[in-house]
Amino acid sequence: MASVSPSQALLLAMILFALGLAGVLARRNLVFLLMSIEIMLNAAGLAFVVAGSRWHQPDGQILFILVLTLAASEVAVGLALILRIHQRNASLDADAAAKLKG
Amino acid sequence: MNAAFYLAAAVAVTATVLTITRTSAVHALLYLVVSLLAVAVVFYVLGAPFAAALEVIVYAGAIIVLFVFVVMMLNLGEAAAAEERRWIAPRYWIGPAALSALLAAELCYLYVSGAAQPSGGAVRPTVVGAALFGPYLLAVELASMLLLAGLVGAYHIGRHLFADGAARAGPDGPRGE
Numbered sequence: 001m002a003s004v005s006p007s008q009a010l011l012l013a014m015i016l017f018a019l020g021l022a023g024v025l026a027r028r029n030l031v032f033l034l035m036s037i038e039i040m041l042n043a044a045g046l047a048f049v050v051a052g053s054r055w056h057q058p059d060g061q062i063l064f065i066l067v068l069t070l071a072a073s074e075v076a077v078g079l080a081l082i083l084r085i086h087q088r089n090a091s092l093d094a095d096a097a098a099k100l101k102g
Numbered sequence: 103m104n105a106a107f108y109l110a111a112a113v114a115v116t117a118t119v120l121t122i123t124r125t126s127a128v129h130a131l132l133y134l135v136v137s138l139l140a141v142a143v144v145f146y147v148l149g150a151p152f153a154a155a156l157e158v159i160v161y162a163g164a165i166i167v168l169f170v171f172v173v174m175m176l177n178l179g180e181a182a183a184a185e186e187r188r189w190i191a192p193r194y195w196i197g198p199a200a201l202s203a204l205l206a207a208e209l210c211y212l213y214v215s216g217a218a219q220p221s222g223g224a225v226r227p228t229v230v231g232a233a234l235f236g237p238y239l240l241a242v243e244l245a246s247m248l249l250l251a252g253l254v255g256a257y258h259i260g261r262h263l264f265a266d267g268a269a270r271a272g273p274d275g276p277r278g279e
Contacts, residue, residue: 069249
């Protein structure tokens, strides 16, 4: 049985990362920006796992776990900040939060 | 094995495209869950079952629940309730449900046919755990510090949020009831 070729899996990671980047560039809603960042982090983790499975080493999955902790803490702080911005501006527009002076 | 990978990859790309093109955050979250589940199947096919389990538990579980909570807190009031009633219409959840059913059928097929193991052999969770608490012990400690920093930061930001909200919502009664 033929196994999955790493180049195709890396291509999938690249497509997912490009989609997340397009989402960050195209959307103005802060929740969608955070979701797109999650997609990009997930694609980076996928690339790590692909590399780890190519050489049959556990390092890829370990780096995926580290990316996972980074994504979890990032989303916690990011969502709290979104709630603050929504409370202050009554809007989720990223441009409405351009002035950070408190 | 290759067919399983292609199917999961197609589902992941489709769900991600639909995620970044939705106008409603809840619909986008539904597709984001499907995308993360599809990536978990890709991990499984690639021979990383531990990463696949973590993807389902932490990403599609915990992180999406955080998103859902925040979207719930942002959409308060009568207009949001009316929107909620409209969202229960089948045409909003039929897309994610169909993609999830596709993934479930693929997983059942992999399980029944015994084709789940890649030819090169999977990297078992025991190997990952041994490396995690062997040479990567310092990285694990740093990750725990990162999580603690995220916890303290989120609490610090959210504490002021609720203090201000309670003070402002005083005469109108508590919000979000």
